[in-house]
Amino acid sequence: MRIAYLIHWNEGPDSGVFKKIISQALTWKALGHETALFLFSRGTAPVWGEAETGGLPVFREVYHDRLGRTARFKALSAQVRAWRPDVIYHRFDLYYPSLPRLLRDYPSVLEINSNDVGELALEGGSLSPRRLYHLLTRGLVLAAAGGFVFVSGELAEADGFRRYVKSYTVIGNGIPLDQFAAGQERGEALTHDGMEPVRFVFMSSPGQAWQGLDEIARLAAAKPDWRFDIIGPERAELEAAKLQAPANLVFHGHMTRERYQPLLDRADLAIGTLALYRKGMEEASPLKVREYLANGLPVIAAYRETDFPEPVMFFLQLPGEPENVIRHLSAIENFARYWRGRRVEREHVRHLDVSVKEAARVAYMRRVAGERKRGNSE
Structure with a gap:
């Protein structure tokens, strides 16, 4: 499979999330799947170079202020389309107008790492503009996905996700x-x-x-x-x-x-x-x-x-x-x-090893892609 890993992240090699993303993607490659990273980040964020990513190709779009984010994410979506993936794997984050259509147009899987609504309430208060924007738009992203990978069984059963889930699996975080x-x-x-x-x-x-x-x-x-x-x-x-x-x-x-x-x-x-x-x-x-x-x-x-x-x-x-x-x-x-x-x-x-975790993740992505293909042929 050709797997497009779509990420919005602003930290570099020292962060745990970076290490997780790279270990996942390199394991997919080792399992025989062509993998590319599509990164959306601030212009001031660290650059993900070949030395840090183990040679994985990185397509990056940067933004410098809130007003420019929509256009830059649309440009990144166009790069994903041009790469012609068999499946899109996306670490669930914020809504951008071009994102739901992208997730619907290809077999897609969202990775759910947290109770996003509860986390935003802790970080910025119940009436913060970021939280209100997310509450109004998160469903558009969730409803567009073909499948879900939850990092815990509790998240898979949470009311905030359950209504949107068509198919899911639970895979706890791994480590190399x-x-x-x-x-x-x-x-x-x-x-x-x-x-x-x-x-x-x-x-x-x-x-x-x-x-x-x-x-x-x-x-x-x-x-x-x-x-x-x-x-x-x-x-x-x-x-x-x-x-x-x-x-x-x-x-x-x-x-x-x-x-x-x-x-x-x-x-x-x-x-x-x-x-x-x-x-x-x-x-x-x-x-x-x-x-x-x-x-x-x-x-x-x-x-x-x-x-x-x-x-x-x-x-x-x-x-x-x-x-x-x-x-x-x-x-x-x-x-x-x-x-x-x-x-x-x-x-x-x-x-806990990534070899165990990612074999299960790739098998699920293959299943989602297969179900999409069968659905289109009917």
Whole structure:
């Protein structure tokens, strides 16, 4: 198949979404499918060069202000058409007038990564112009798609999507495990002299209230003998919420993987999303948690994991509620005591690999394309 991957994204190689997109597309190529990236981004966004994309072709259209977006997206749509794909795979985002027609004219699949309505409410308030625009137009995009890939079963059942779905599959996020084979062998014990603090690591994009940075601050205050390395968010985020950052909460800001990898190597445990309930969600498959597990790190989080429907020893699931880390501090202490100096064995996370995920995704795209072809011949 010729797969056109259509994306609106403004970040470069350091972002988790970029890494996901490239690993997906390269796996499709390895599976024998011709793949091209069609990127819509701000003029100031990083350029996706061949070195970063593994040689995948990138067709890019840039915009510089809101007024020019419609015309530039129409130009990108024309590039997709000129490439003549067998299927369009689109990471669901915002409506542009040329998008629904493009999705109807070709077999198309939308990837749904989040409860978009709840997320926008958190980011900008219920009456923000961006949210109102999205609420008025999102259905036009959703109704035009031929199929859907949801990253969690909960999203597939959400009222905001269910009315538009003709066909769907659920595929949790994956990760190229072979990129994390170097360094400490997963499953081997770490060495401790008994004097070092228990070390936690947390990675996130700034300004995402559902990640629960405030909860981590409460945990750090309750356990001053533990150390917490925070990658991404800055101390000012807590200060804006009128919360104090304990001395054992160490903010590193934005870091490339090359710079943050030593923090993962030294960590005993990792922290996932702690306040997903703020988006009205209970289930997810976050990219950062896959990276933690690829590094052999056990995880503390507060949501149901799509790829671990049954309890596993290396994932401590807290309830999705305010102050969950304080209410369940003894469970966290026991979890940390058991896992300190240990690593999650690779065999337990093998099903998270992109080779498994993308084989299922390509099979679904082929199915959607086949159904479209049969429908046109009838």
